[in-house]
Amino acid sequence: MRIALFITCVNDTMFPDTGRAVVTVLERLGHTVDFPQEQTCCGQMHINTGYRTDAVPLMARFARAFAGYDAVVTPSASCAGLVREHHPALAEEYGPPQLRRQVAELAPRVHEFTEFLTDVLAVEDVGARFPHRVTYHPTCHSLRGLRLGDRPQRLLRAVKDLDLVELPGADSCCGFGGTFALKNAETSGAMLADKVGAVLGTGAEFLCTVDNSCLMHIGGGLSRRSAPVRTVHLAEILASTEGGRR
Structure with a gap:
């Protein structure tokens, strides 16, 4: 192929x-x-x-x-x-x-x-190891556009030593939406605040998604609150094999 x-x-x-x-x-x-x-x-x-x-x-x-x-x-x-x-x-x-x-x-x-x-490829276990508590945010395009369903979560559950915790209100938009965050900054900020609060409530060490644009938006909100949660694309978790690093 x-x-x-x-x-x-x-x-x-x-x-x-x-x-x-x-x-x-x-x-x-x-x-x-x-x-x-x-x-x-x-x-x-x-x-x-x-x-x-x-x-x-x-x-x-x-x-x-x-x-x-x-x-x-x-x-x-x-x-x-x-x-x-x-x-x-x-x-x-x-x-x-x-x-x-x-x-x-x-x-x-x-x-x-x-x-x-x-x-x-019909693969779920890719041989990854990521010994951390992780929560997953399904981005709007992945959830409503591509309808990925639980594909990302299935891959995460197969990662050795990863503790996957559910994100409350996971299907709510983070407020990014490309230029939406620029044209409607106050609304976007309010949506982001809700999402950041939900992430913090999980006690997760890492937040992951399949879109770095949304991850960047949420990561900015977490950083401004000096939150101890790090952001990472799901692909980077799947690439990890030891101690949380590739």
Whole structure:
């Protein structure tokens, strides 16, 4: 199987360890992972803010960069959802016939990391060890868009020595929502305060998600309260094998 890593803008610029963790896990499972150098943004920011035509060249570049791969894996539910749900519609609206065909063929092969492990590779125990108390926040795109269900939790429960505790009100949005947090700062802040309070109530050492954008938002709220909870992408937990580190 030819597998490519789609790292995403946020992870590339701010959380590179997450991409490395994805590769670590997949290589541990016996797979080779390519990183197409041509990849850039998938166009999520443009589409979400109404600049749909500006996203077309990015969509076309994405289709070229990942053409020929059996699977494209990304540690971002929001970007995976964008490519699968919005690229085909965008191509139908603005793209020439060849691009429409390319996008339609590629989109179903794009997978968020945890669904790739559980659904495509049929793996839950990836040989990880993380001896810490952890709580999991299901991000809006993972919960309502991709409908990941309990896939992330199943992977976490299979991690040796990990104590997984339920997050109260887990299905509530953290208040990030991309530009929502900028345009509606007070509302976003109130939602974040509720989420931070719920996280602290678990007594967890670590909070994890499958989207670093939301993790960054919640992590900022935790930091401003000098909370003792650290944030980590789920992929980095799965890459860990000893003492909480890879």
